[in-house]
Amino acid sequence: xxxxxxxxxxxxxxxxxxxxxxxxxxxxxxxxxxxxxxxxxxxxxxxxxxxxxxxxxxxxxxxxxxxxxxxxxxxxxxxxxxxxxxxxxxxxxxxxxxxxxxxxxxxxxxxxxxxxxxxxxxxxxxxxxxxxxxxxxxxxxxxxxxxxxxxxxxxxxxxxxxxxxxxxxxxxxxxxxxxxxxxxxxxxxxxxxxxxxxxxxxxxxxxxxxxxxxxxxxxxxx
Numbered sequence: 197x198x199x200x201x202x203x204x205x206x207x208x209x210x211x212x213x214x215x216x217x218x219x220x221x222x223x224x225x226x227x228x229x230x231x232x233x234x235x236x237x238x239x240x241x242x243x244x245x246x247x248x249x250x251x252x253x254x255x256x257x258x259x260x261x262x263x264x265x266x267x268x269x270x271x272x273x274x275x276x277x278x279x280x281x282x283x284x285x286x287x288x289x290x291x292x293x294x295x296x297x298x299x300x301x302x303x304x305x306x307x308x309x310x311x312x313x314x315x316x317x318x319x320x321x322x323x324x325x326x327x328x329x330x331x332x333x334x335x336x337x338x339x340x341x342x343x344x345x346x347x348x349x350x351x352x353x354x355x356x357x358x359x360x361x362x363x364x365x366x367x368x369x370x371x372x373x374x375x376x377x378x379x380x381x382x383x384x385x386x387x388x389x390x391x392x393x394x395x396x397x398x399x400x401x402x403x404x405x406x407x408x409x410x411x412x413x414x415x416x417x418x
Contacts, residue, residue, distance in 0.1 A: 198263065198287060199313070199336075199369060203229070204385050204416040206409070207265060207371065209395035211235035214242065214249050216402060221253040223406040228258075229416055230409065231391065233265040234286070247284035263287045269317060270303055271295045278306040288313035290339065293321040297330050304333045315371065317341050324358055325365070334366050337391065341373040354380070356387040363388065382415045392416075 199205065206229055210217045217238075224230060232254045234247045242249070247266055254262035266281040270291040281289050291303040293316050300316060307314035318324040319341035328334065340355050359370050371391035372384035381392040392415075398408055 199390070201367070201369060201390065204389070205229050205231050205391045206381075206412050206416060207231040207233050207391050207393040208398055208409070209233040209235040209267065209393060210250065210398075211237040211395070212399065212402070214246070217250065218253050220398065220402050220405040221250070221257055224257060224409050225406065225413065226258055227409075227413060228263075229413060231263045231265055231288075233267055233393070233395075235395065236267045236269050239266060239268065244280055244284040247281060247286050251285040265290070265315065270299070272299055275302055275306045278303065278310055278312055282310040282312055286312065288315055288337070290315045290317045291335075292316075293318040293324060293327045297327075300327070301332045304331065304335055307336075308333065313337060315339055317373075318358075319373075324355075325361055328362065328366060334368060337369045337371050338362055338366075339371040339373055339393075340389075354384070356383065356389075359387050359389055378411060378415060381412055385415055 232250055234250050238246050251264050264286045265288045266286040267290050268277050270277050278289060289312055291300055304314045314335040315337040316335040317339040321327060324338060340358055354372060354374050369390040371393060372389040373393035375381055375384055376394055376396045384392045398405060
């Protein structure tokens, strides 16, 4: 775990072409508070090499190694997928909380083995706490997630209320995904989330990457 429990982070998910991603990363502020995510569509398109490119782009921009998240959304065969993204140089990977408990346990165990931060994505999991209670090892990060396709459903809310329930029992970082504007990111941080994940606003406004990132970074507590 290289992330600080006392700090807050902005995680930007990338799913565009590698040329467009390079231009966007080149325009980002040089901040350790920014985590770069290789999104699921990007990994499906480019495989390990896509992660390698993002790692190299971000390292060149920062002038040192940065933090890369591989959004695998692992549902099975956790050990094989972790070995793959470890070779590519990612610092963290995701597994779905809806996966079999055996798979999640295998995923976390192999993350430890390869020195990769484990992130369990609780999208569509009504009671994340119940999943955590069944695990042999606790993940490094729990993601409370409203899916992209659910964002227009007013009845589907990001479960901010789960943050303190989980943190009261487990020493984990909480990541909030599914909030795409400054107001929602502020709300996540106000409710004690550690990581705010954004995607759509950057994807739809790639030429404003620098300005958007600076605005989002202002919402993070130092």
